[in-house]
Amino acid sequence: MNRLKTLVVDDESLARKGLTIRLKEFEYLQLMPECKSSREAVEVIIEQKPDLIFLDIQMPGLNGFEVLKAVQEQGKKLPIVVFVTAYDAYAIKAFEVRALDYLLKPVDDARLADCVKRVISEHQQVKDEQQDKLISLVADVTGQDANTLLEKLAAGENIAANEYPDYIAIKDSGEITRVAVNDIKWVDAAGDYMCIHAGDETHILRRTMKELEQDLNPKLFQRVHRSAIVNVKQVEKLCNQQNGEYHLQLKNGQKLKVSRSYKYRIKQLILS
Incomplete structure (x- = not known):
């Protein structure tokens, strides 16, 4: 199969480089130069069309959801997105309901391996299924700050109504x-x-x-x-x-x- 052009987006240097180093272990991923800001990420996604992005949610400037919206507004298709977040429990459950993949900081090696293997093995299917869900998700939460949008995601799903993070x-x-x-x-x-x-x-x-x-x-x-x-x-x-x-x-x-x-x-x- 063709190697998947993969982009890591995170404003934290150590988190960005640490994830990139571990992703190099997967031969089917073609690592692109990292993006250290959300504005840079929008330009790279539009111009270089990565197949897969590991996207931090809370960043200065645009948050992760606003990055995706900015790409949509240019009429471009979204790549496969794996959200990277420091939030636990209720936020993660909200992502799971929408069938979007996520990684919790600090990223666990076994969890990363499972995520990458699933994306590689189901590349086209994942991409097709994610498009509509991502568009709907971004439409729901864009314009909110990161904390608020995660709370709204959780509040919109009954499963999170009575749960608190560990x-x-x-x-x-x-x-x-x-x-x-x-x-x-x-x-x-x-x-x-x-x-x-x-x-x-x-x-x-x-x-x-x-x-x-x-x-x-x-x-x-x-x-x-x-x-x-x-x-x-x-x-x-x-x-x-x-x-x-x-x-x-x-x-x-x-x-x-x-x-x-x-x-x-x-x-x-x-x-x-």
């Missing part, structure tokens, strides 16, 4: 760390960032408290203050101070102030 992806200095949600003890705000206290480590997450709260199961995680969320299973006791204020004491000795507006809900969860 991991939180935290991007820092070109690296992505997957933090197990069950390991999170509490979260507090630090200006425009969230401090995720998990295990014995503290991770800095560049999201708002409201956005993070939507990813956490409310039966397990509760707001105790406008700038703090606690894992209820980590609570040892609720203390009433002489001035009428309350605070929580966690199993590790950490104390968190409880706002009056959250006091009743916290009591109910602790007693349940």
